[in-house]
Amino acid sequence: MSGYRFQRKLIKVEDAQQAVLHHVRLQEREEVLLEESFGRRLAESVCASHPVPHFRRSGVDGYAVRAEDSYQASPENAVTLEVTETIPCGVIPVSGVERGQAARIMTGAVVPSGADAVIMLEMTEASAREVCIRKRMDKGENITPIGHEVQEDELLLQLGQTIGPGEAALLAAFGYERVWVFRKPRVAIFSTGSELLEVGRPLEHGKIRNSNSYMLACQVQEAGGVPLIMPILPDDPECVEAALLKIMEQVDFIITTGGVSVGDKDVLVDLFERWDGRLLFNKVAMRPGSPTSVGLWRDRLLFALSGNPGASYVGFELFVRPYMRGLLGYSAMIHNEITGSLQTDYSKGSAYPRYVRGTVSVNNSSVFVKPAGKDKSSNMVSIKDADCLICIPAGGRGAAKGETVRVILLKEPDL
């Protein structure tokens, strides 16, 4: 056995992240139908080509009037106005409103020239061609002025923004039948390990089903990519090398899990010894996942995550998700971080900072965090319950209840 497995240069999580992000390049763009763009990342910024509203809009069903005509109106003193026309939505008024006149108007319709207030229907008494009003109106009342919500040329959507309901509404309102979005990164996911069974296989003694590939595929999809779940790879470096090389041209990057530690069968380590790629790092000061390794091979990144499910999950969040955000045009690639108060003692010390799967709650404007469940690197049940990673600093004592800790939000809105 070569001594390589033990020659590792430890680097900090932040430095490892920067080493990965150094290789971010924007995905190319593609144009898709608006209805197919939901959840995609915008590859163009969108400015308002017209103000909203682009005409003076009535906010209520009622009568468009000249406010000055109502100045004498009161509950005791009705003012009678001549009704000139009825203006439904989408129709251009035939005439303006002169002194002593009113036009019946619907919510969302164009306010005719001359009118500067709309009185609600319920506050009027109408007869054949006349309307009585008993309320003094202010200028502008119930009229939305041009550009009230959006000014022409205003920046509405930024490059990299995820298209959700609000973005879709804006794009539709501004006539974007088709939208430029970033092509989804295609990501090949390989689990390595001769102990792994395909999901449909019956359990065998000493073997386990491959869960990491499905967990990671879900993470890739959540992050806006297309996961390709590849067949399980045996602990054979030649097989691993051949399989990765075969798919490499067809994907944007590759994720593997397992085989990065110092065991006899840790095949990714063997691959790193024999390949013609460049290793960015192979030891990170973190728990779980200290043997997480990332390399650059034929212009593609290879994220070699640790096989333990907890380490694999955290490795994706700390390194792969920020990289994917970069590919898809986000400017803030690293997760949002807040601080919170630890609700329980976390007495497990560690030589490296720990990223504990946790849950966040807010009480009286204060943020509280606690571990989501069993937190060993090999545990997978707590992954589903985690909405944050609690950062426990390195040291022999862990952290005490009430201590303020850094918190990485996992379920944040896409920014």
Ligand SMILES: Nc1nc2c(c(=O)[nH]1)N[C@H]1C(S)=C(S)[C@@H](COP(=O)(O)OP(=O)(O)OC[C@H]3O[C@@H](n4cnc5c(N)ncnc54)[C@H](O)[C@@H]3O)O[C@H]1N2
């Ligand atoms: N002597 C040492 N042993 C270990 C060290 C060390 O420094 N010295 N590091 C430990 C740490 S920390 C971790 S993390 C693991 C890393 O292991 P590997 O990345 O090499 O992963 P494997 O050995 O292949 O598997 C570990 C564990 O995870 C299970 N596994 C693997 N793939 C999957 C999958 N697709 N789905 C579900 N579970 C999976 C596998 O069966 C093992 O139980 O090494 C420690 N050892």
Ligand code: MOO
């Ligand atoms: O780095 Mo490992 O995931 O702590 O067991």
Ligand SMILES: [Mg+2]
């Ligand atoms: Mg191993």
